[in-house]
Amino acid sequence: MPVTVKLPTVLRPHAGGERQVDAAGATVGEVMGDLIGRFPSLKDQLFETEASLRRFVNVYLNDDDIRYLGGLEAGVSDGDRLTILPAVAGG
């Protein structure tokens, strides 16, 4: 299922300079896998191990942090939007 993936500035050089790309899959993990299949250098930026994201990587499904939706197993639907962001502090 096609999903739009929005990339932060810091990751765009790894994806041909694009700010957003389309990727497919039935879960967040599958969508990320499809993304990495096309842009392999994203893998080290995003993943610590096969199954876990790096510490400072936040992924949101339709603006909702995937950690609270079932993580990489969370299901996605046609037209959903994934946003990848580096963790940033406030205060």
Next chain:
Amino acid sequence: MSPVANVLELIGNTPTVDISGLSPNPRVSLVVKLEGQNPGGSIKDRVALSMVTALEKDGVLTPGATLMEPTSGNTGISLALIARVRGYRLIAVMADNTSAERRDLLEALGAEIISTPGDEGSNGAVRRAEQLAVEHPEWVFPYQYSNPANPDAHYTGTGPEIWRDTPELTHLVAGLGTGGTLVGAGRYLKEQSRAVQLWAVEPPAGESVAGLRNMDDGYVPAVFTDGGGPALLDRRLIIGPDASVEWSRKLVDQGILAGLSTGAALAGAARCAAEIDEGLIVVVSADGMWKYLSSGAWGADPASAADRLSKSVYF
């Protein structure tokens, strides 16, 4: 009410207002807690007072000392106010794309500002402050991002006040900056009632911080992780500048003049209200609108204001 001995005694004990008129669900009440009523104008007065008091108690902070702190604005302003009253000096380390009003207020309170590149966001200010703390061991470094006195202020203040004023609450929605509010008040409220849900709201700031070299330049405050923040939260949403501006403007209809992060929190609360069947959502309003007027968010062209905000630090 009789006069207090000094303005710091006015910190905390902030009022709440029913704003259910803005709820998209008639069975869900909305209440906003106005932290902008603190003397320094934000919720950070609680954190700054808690950190300074702890440092004084430990004997680290002695008369005439210099405090140094990374901030996106509010913590700096609160520390500057307390430093002024208690006889300390403050150096605030801050990204150069925070609002002009924040810098003006820091100057008015006699603080010195060390600017860091705006394209590194708050993360750049944190990193610079960490270096400065090593270079200047004579400076006192409260460090809100890893100081337990930060969440403590909310565990002993904000949380109990919310429970006292709205014991029927089902959800707490607050901005996520250091994580202090959510970890401190959130833990207290969940200890009172396990049914209370915590929703965090943050800006999609990572999109604009072009100065980060890679994802490892990201930053997660120890206050949040060591405080068990990730497990404590029930949801975590990003709310963009468009919705933050839109909901800050809606608050004006209720006569509430709140800052942009309040707009974001309210947008999150509206989403929550639409998802749940019934309940009472308490929204923490971190500060008032005054420091953001120059953004144009309440002017004739809110869309342009939101566009400019996407490149600045307003949380």
